[in-house]
Amino acid sequence: MKRSLSLILAAALVFSMAGCGDKKETEEKTTQETTTEADTSTSTVSGTLETFTGSSLTMTTTDDKELVFDVTGATLECKDGMAAGDAVILTYQGEISGTDTSKAKVVKITNEGVETLTAEVETVHTISGTIVTASSSQLSVKTDSGKMTFSIQTAAIDSSLDLEKGDEVSIDYIGSINDTDTSGAQVVKVSKDSSSKKKSEEKEKTQTAEKEEEEEKPKEETQTQQEMSIADVNETVYAASDVYVRSSYDKNSSIVGTLRGGESVVRTGNCANGWSRVIFNGQEGYVYQSYLTTQSPEQEVPAEQEEDTSDSNPEGEQDSAEENE
Incomplete structure (x- = not known):
């Protein structure tokens, strides 16, 4: 009786250990499959080709970052070779941190050519209006659609232009304007209309002439007195x-x-x-x-x-x- 009971307990122990082994093997297999799946996920980055040596590629992204990749073993898809200025798309595994590409493995290079790059450049729009207020960071203008206020901190503005209330200006921007909401527009350039520019030049000439005249009067009086x-x-x-x-x-x-x-x-x-x-x-x-x-x-x-x-x-x-x- 005792011997039978011992045989039963031993058999139960063996089955129990076999179950644990199967469970551990299943967990390891699941982890391996997850890791493999993560390693094969890809991302893309696009930009303009700067240099290509066969094993190294330098590009400038659409947000003006210069990235250098090790492209050894990557698949190359192009029609007419690789040339500086071409629009390229890199498919990679891993990650890019800022300009650090050491953790990114490039698996494919696609050359889209110059035409694709040109098509991707954002369209520049122009709107005209009369200045209501102007500062170094903001410009408010009265347009046909109403008053609009633009941020001009990153805009190209000729330093010789003296933006004043009442001046007619043209504003070049990318993005979009919704009615009078300019939050979706980025100003790239501000210029005076020819009539306002001429008016400012005439005003400047008049002020200069008056100043010279005022300076000349005491000079003449002093000379006469001397x-x-x-x-x-x-x-x-x-x-x-x-x-x-x-x-x-x-x-x-x-x-x-x-x-x-x-x-x-x-x-x-x-x-x-x-x-x-x-x-x-x-x-x-x-x-x-x-x-x-x-x-x-x-x-x-x-x-x-x-x-x-x-x-x-x-x-x-x-x-x-x-x-x-």
């Missing part, structure tokens, strides 16, 4: 009669006021051309010397010392207030 010899004095003088006070030592200069007969001013200089520099109402002015005298009107002047103020000045000019009014 050419004129003025002897510094400091004395009180009196007007022999009503006479104009001018902004410079020239009868054609502007009138800053009238010095009445008998009124006094301080003379600070005598010009070589017969004019006197005076302080009139707190500012510098000029009066012809023949209309000024150092004698106070209250003082009695001997007849032989009287000055004839009615005579013309040495230049043959008269600057009397009465004669000029």
Whole structure:
């Protein structure tokens, strides 16, 4: 009885161990099949062929990444050979991390030719409008469809263009615009319309001319003052009669006021051309010397010392207030 029981237990143990072995073998087989399936899955990358040596291939992808692949053992599918500039598609197993292709095994190279690459280039669209606001990163324009705001951070813009409100511009973009939603559009270039460009050029010319004119005025005045010899004095003088006070030592200069007969001013200089520099109402002015005298009107002047103020000045000019009014 004991012997029979021992035989039964031993048989049960053998069957149990055989079951575990089958289960382990099944799990290993399943794992192997999964791994094999993962290793045979493929992906593709496309771009422009740069160089091809037979064992190595360099390409530039559509997102401007330069990738170098070991293509040893890869199947080559092409009609007219491989040439720089061709559009190529690489089928590979494994993965690409950034520009690291060391974990990618290329299994097939397909040469699509130049025509396919050209067809894959995104279409550039153009829209025109009037600038509403402009900054270094955004441009808002009024178009036939309404107001649109574009991001122009990556756009090509001529640095000489001064984008201002009211300018007519053309915007080149790729992608799409939905009504006035420009989130799907990428601006590649902004340019002014010929009319706005001409307007800006004319404005710039006018501003430049005005600036040069303003710079020239003080230059001319300084030059004239440097050419004129003025002897510094400091004395009180009196007007022999009503006479104009001018902004410079020239009868054609502007009138800053009238010095009445008998009124006094301080003379600070005598010009070589017969004019006197005076302080009139707190500012510098000029009066012809023949209309000024150092004698106070209250003082009695001997007849032989009287000055004839009615005579013309040495230049043959008269600057009397009465004669000029």
